[in-house]
Amino acid sequence: MIKIFKYTWAILKGMGITFKYFFIRPVTVQYPKEKVKISSRWRGTLKQLRNEKGEEACDGCRICEKICPVNCISMEVYKDEKKNRRFTSSYVVNFGRCMFCGLCVEACPKKCLVHTPDFEFCAYDRESLILAKDKILR
Amino acid sequence: MTEQIKNTGFEEMTLNMGPQHPSTHGVLHLLLKMDGEVITEARPDIGYLHRGMEKLAEKRTWGANIALSDRWDYIASMSNNFAAVLGPEKLMNITVPKRAEYIRVIMAELNRIASHLIFFGTYGIDIGAFTPFFYAFREREMILDLYESVCGARLTYNYFRIGGVSADLPADFVPGVKSFIDYFRPKLKEYDTLLSTNPIFMDRTVGVGNISKEEAIDWALSGPNIRASGVNFDIRKDDAYSVYNEFDFNIPTGKNGDCFDRYMVRMNEMKESARIIEQAIEKLEPGDIIAKVAKVVRPPAGEIYTHVEAPKGELGVYCISDGSTLPYRYKVRGPSFVNLAILQKMLKGLKIADVVAVLGSIDIVLGEVDR
Numbered sequence: 345m346i347k348i349f350k351y352t353w354a355i356l357k358g359m360g361i362t363f364k365y366f367f368i369r370p371v372t373v374q375y376p377k378e379k380v381k382i383s384s385r386w387r388g389t390l391k392q393l394r395n396e397k398g399e400e401a402c403d404g405c406r407i408c409e410k411i412c413p414v415n416c417i418s419m420e421v422y423k424d425e426k427k428n429r430r431f432t433s434s435y436v437v438n439f440g441r442c443m444f445c446g447l448c449v450e451a452c453p454k455k456c457l458v459h460t461p462d463f464e465f466c467a468y469d470r471e472s473l474i475l476a477k478d479k480i481l482r
Numbered sequence: 483m484t485e486q487i488k489n490t491g492f493e494e495m496t497l498n499m500g501p502q503h504p505s506t507h508g509v510l511h512l513l514l515k516m517d518g519e520v521i522t523e524a525r526p527d528i529g530y531l532h533r534g535m536e537k538l539a540e541k542r543t544w545g546a547n548i549a550l551s552d553r554w555d556y557i558a559s560m561s562n563n564f565a566a567v568l569g570p571e572k573l574m575n576i577t578v579p580k581r582a583e584y585i586r587v588i589m590a591e592l593n594r595i596a597s598h599l600i601f602f603g604t605y606g607i608d609i610g611a612f613t614p615f616f617y618a619f620r621e622r623e624m625i626l627d628l629y630e631s632v633c634g635a636r637l638t639y640n641y642f643r644i645g646g647v648s649a650d651l652p653a654d655f656v657p658g659v660k661s662f663i664d665y666f667r668p669k670l671k672e673y674d675t676l677l678s679t680n681p682i683f684m685d686r687t688v689g690v691g692n693i694s695k696e697e698a699i700d701w702a703l704s705g706p707n708i709r710a711s712g713v714n715f716d717i718r719k720d721d722a723y724s725v726y727n728e729f730d731f732n733i734p735t736g737k738n739g740d741c742f743d744r745y746m747v748r749m750n751e752m753k754e755s756a757r758i759i760e761q762a763i764e765k766l767e768p769g770d771i772i773a774k775v776a777k778v779v780r781p782p783a784g785e786i787y788t789h790v791e792a793p794k795g796e797l798g799v800y801c802i803s804d805g806s807t808l809p810y811r812y813k814v815r816g817p818s819f820v821n822l823a824i825l826q827k828m829l830k831g832l833k834i835a836d837v838v839a840v841l842g843s844i845d846i847v848l849g850e851v852d853r
Contacts, residue, residue, distance in 0.1 A: 347681075354680045361672050362613055371620050383627075385634035385649065413546035445549035445640045446633075450648060451777070459634065 387446045388462040390437055392481045393455075400481055401456035404430040408448035408457055416441035417448060437480060439465065440473040494522065497834075501530050505608050505838040508848030510822075512841075516834060524829035524837075526822055531852040539812035544570045544779045545644060547812065552638035554797075554816060555850040557600050560593040560629075561792035563642035565814075568723060568788035569801045570644050573781035579770040582646035583725045584762045588659065589632075589641065590790075591755040591762070595666070596625045597793035598748045598755075601845045605745060606677055608842035609686050614676050621669060624662050631655060644779050646772025656763055663756050670753060678749060687741035691828045691840035694739060701824040704817050705795025706747040707844060711739030717791040728765070729758050741843040748845070780807055794818050794845060816850040 373380050395401040404421030416438040423430050449457050467473050499512040506512070509530035515523040535554060539547050551566035552559040564586060571578065578586075603618030626636045631652050633641040641648055677683050693703070698711035708715050716733045718726040734750035736743025783805040789798035795817025802811040821844050828840055 350681050354682060358611075358613065358676050358680065361675060371623070383631045383634060385631065385652075387634040411543075411546070413542050413549050443549065443638070444635065445546075445552075445638070446635075446648075447546065447549060447640070 382461055382463065384461070386459065386461045386463065387444045387449075388460045389439060389465045389475075390442075390448070390480060391458050391460045392435065392477075393458060394481070395456070400431065401454050402432055402435065403454060404432045405453060407451045407453065411447050411451045413445060413447065414441045414443055432477065435477040435480060436474060438474045440470050499837065501527075506841065506848075507604065507846060510841075510846070510848055510851070512825075512837070514829070514834070514837070519833050519835075521829050521832055521834060521837070524826045526825055528819075528822070528848075528851050531848050533853065535853040536812050536814060540809060543807050544781065544809060547809065548642055548644075549638075549640045552640055553849060554814060554853055555597075555792060555794060555818065555847045556637060557847060558593045558597040558793045559637065559639045560589045560641065561597075561790055561797060563639065564590055564724075565788065565790045565792070565797045565799045567642045567644050568790065569786050569799050570779060570781045570803075572786050572788060573784055573801075573803055574644075574775075574779070576645045576773050576775060578646055578724075578773055580725075581767060581769040582771045582773075584766050585647050585651060585771065586642065586724055587726065587729075587762045588759050588766075589629075589639075589647075591758045592625050592628065592659070594755045594793045595752050596622045598752050599625075601748055601842075602673060602677070602745075605842045605845075606683075608838045609677075609683055611677060611680070611683065614673065617669070617672065617676070621666060624665070628655060628658050628662065631658070643772055643775075645775035646770070648772075650771050656766065659759060659763060663759060666756060667753075670749070673749065678746065684742060686836075686839055687745060687843070689738070690741045690836050691832065691843060692738055692740045693824065693828065697824070697827070698739060701827070702820050703795070703824060704820065705791070705793070706744055706751060707795065707821050707824075709733065710736035710743035710747045712737055717789055717796055721789070723788070723790060729761050731758050731761075741839050744843045744845075778807055780805060785811075789815070792817055794847065794850065795821055814853060816853060818846040818848075818850040819853075822846050822851055 393401050404419060406419065409417045409419055418436050419432045420434045421430050422433050446459065449459055495516050497514040497516055499514055500506040501509040501511040511527035511530065513525040513527055514521050535550060539550060542550060548563055548566045551562040554562045599618040599622045603615035606614035629639060630636050632655060633639045633649060693711045695711050695713055698708045698713055712735055714733055714735055719733060731754045734747050734754065736747050781803040783803055785802040787798060787800045789796050797817055798815035800813040801809050804810040825841065825844065829837060832840065
């Protein structure tokens, strides 16, 4: 009998805490309708930047390709004799493999490979997870 | 079997618990042999989440292994990062800048709070109290937001680098941590009302799954599990790494080594972690965040064992370098894996209803058990 009273009192005490939160604004976010603000350092999908002339800034040094722990970046490089610099003829990132560790962005010497704040990247099949240069160079 | 029925009138039953049981914290498979309600033999069957981390590590550079280490114990990735960087740093004799050391300590201790909060929430669910889960995750969310502002990820941080950390703290991080701790301290009292002093919870945990001092040492337990048995063993004090010797903090220990003690040790550890974070923030001074290290890391040939006090226990990394960019051998001593072993001894003789209480109190993460 004493036990029943003790248990009920404990439950009521717990309920008291829960009851307190009735009057406080909820912390949950109704996700698809409203979105939380994400940090500017967010490690989302990858994006290549253009330089001030509007051409691609990447010069195909292959450092991101080498540093990637899961080998998800592959590229082909050619040299443009007129402009006297290298360009990538293809730059493919397989986001099915990518683990968003950010080592490639950190290593990029031209600072032309950056993360986007996109966290809703998804696809119906694996092929559409492989993004070529037309999607990455923005 | 028929012989047994003739003699005792009962048949021994084998019960498969898991791998898709909600209370096994992942994919643990328990083979329980039962005599009625009493367990006569318990065998954990692991390996459902095996990814071959140690072999993968041999084919990755030292720097890339930090990114892989996030995946061992995925709810305390900062501690894994810590263990992964200490080895090569010691081999190469790198002195980490003071600011980076304090940042590391803040990160590791925040991660300890986050990990213990998950324990608190899920242990409540295991016992049958659902409310603590929501409160624990609400507080953990704030820690994850702080992490997101620093390194851009919420779970697999990949924040530590050999020689320091990858990025400096943003301007709003230190005030954010301070306000979190101010917010968190009173919440601990709420948790005590919800679980720690609740007689229903205590009836389920006090005196269940006792581990004696000698047993705990024999089974090589570590972390809160061994401290609950009364052994004052904490790597942060006994073999202080990084700058842990500069901080003033206590090591909470238990007496009986039952489920309730293991729970209480973790709750008290959260308070101590909050104290360490406060001290570390005060010592934080502007300066370098990473030492001058070559981009391609080549530690000199040699072998080394480094260990850290992860939220689950002693997380050790034994690595052998042959002087190249890849480690020759990379052995990980995961605390969850070692702590799980004692389960087969503890469960013997207990009732089936206590299995979840005992398993939850060891606080395992299957990502670290299987690796």
